[in-house]
Amino acid sequence: MIPYAFTYRRAKSLDDAEAMLAASPDAKLLAGGQTLIPALKMRLANPSELIDIAALEALRFLAVRDRVVVVGAGARHHEVATSPEVRRAIPALAELAGSIGDPAVRQMGTLGGSLANNDPAADYPAAVLALDATIKTNRREIRAGDFFTGMFATALEEREIVTEVRFPVPERAGYAKFANPASRYAMAGVFVAKAGPAVRVAVTGAAPCVFRIPAMEAALAKNFSPDALEDIEVDPGEMNSDLHGSAEYRAHLVGVMARRAVETALR
Ligand SMILES: Cc1cc2nc3c(=O)[nH]c(=O)nc-3n(C[C@H](O)[C@H](O)[C@H](O)COP(=O)(O)OP(=O)(O)OC[C@H]3O[C@@H](n4cnc5c(N)ncnc54)[C@H](O)[C@@H]3O)c2cc1C
Secondary structure, three states: OOOOOOEEEEOOOHHHHHHHHHHOOOOEEEOOOOOHHHHHHOOOOOOOEEEEOOOOHHHOOEEEEOOEEEEEOOOEHHHHHHOHHHHHHOHHHHHHHHOOOOHHHHHHOEHHHHHHHOOOOOOHHHHHHHOOOEEEEOOOEEEHHHHEEEOOEEOOOOOOOEEEEEEEOOOEEEEEEEEOOOOOOEEEEEEEEEEOOEEEEEEEOOOOOOEEOHHHHHHHHHOOOHHHHOOOOOOHHHOOOEOOEOHHHHHHHHHHHHHHHHHHHHO
16 A cells, blocks of 8 residues: 655644644644544545644643543543542543553543544543533533534534543443443443433444433433333434444443443442
């Protein structure tokens, strides 16, 4: 295969990255490279410039402030999974990060890269949507409900950079996924979060984009127990069907994972 040329640049600061993006409309940010590098190898992306933000310490932090877990876009999955602060505040978020891919992927992959990519089977979108997190960029703040707009699509505009994500600490939360045994991506993953009387249920892996299930949320708001979900049918109509599983199989998995997520949240 004939290689194609691109220019590699390493940003020294967020301002530097913004200036580089402004100077080259066709440039792409490179964070952990766990999605972008394979895409380049497969010729699915062909940018003229790669702007490496992986070394920006300003994006690589974790903090808990006023009952909000704040995670820098450059935080690696491994850092979120093993952070004592995150484990104490939102154990389900740490568990989710620890279930992503394999150790090599978790050492390199970042929260910002995962959200910007919005793979239909990625884990983080379920936590972001269920916890009603806020995504902060170099320009604005975006509520989780407005961020994920479709398959591999988000509300991010050209040259917009995710800088941090703020996760309000819930009363209880749990995540359960049925992982593809090869990649560990979710065939179906359900994140359940209870904050006061409100319950949010977000599903990843089953459809083209992460989504909520209002019927489950209403049932759990009345009775936060796996039994509350027993009679709720999950509609396979909008679900993915591929060589890994049919739409009906995924719909069944969503019900099972939702009950397991509630069990985890109750532990
Ligand atoms: C073998 C394998 C298994 C995996 N399994 C899982 C899994 O089980 N669950 C899961 O969720 N994911 C999984 N992944 C994906 C992994 O989580 C990646 O880390 C993630 O999708 C992308 O993060 P990254 O930091 O590597 O981003 P990159 O690959 O560097 O970038 C991805 C995209 O995001 C853009 N981008 C990066 N950072 C920013 C930013 N701060 N602001 C705006 N745009 C940005 C880039 O320009 C690019 O378009 C797997 C990947 C591999 C290779």
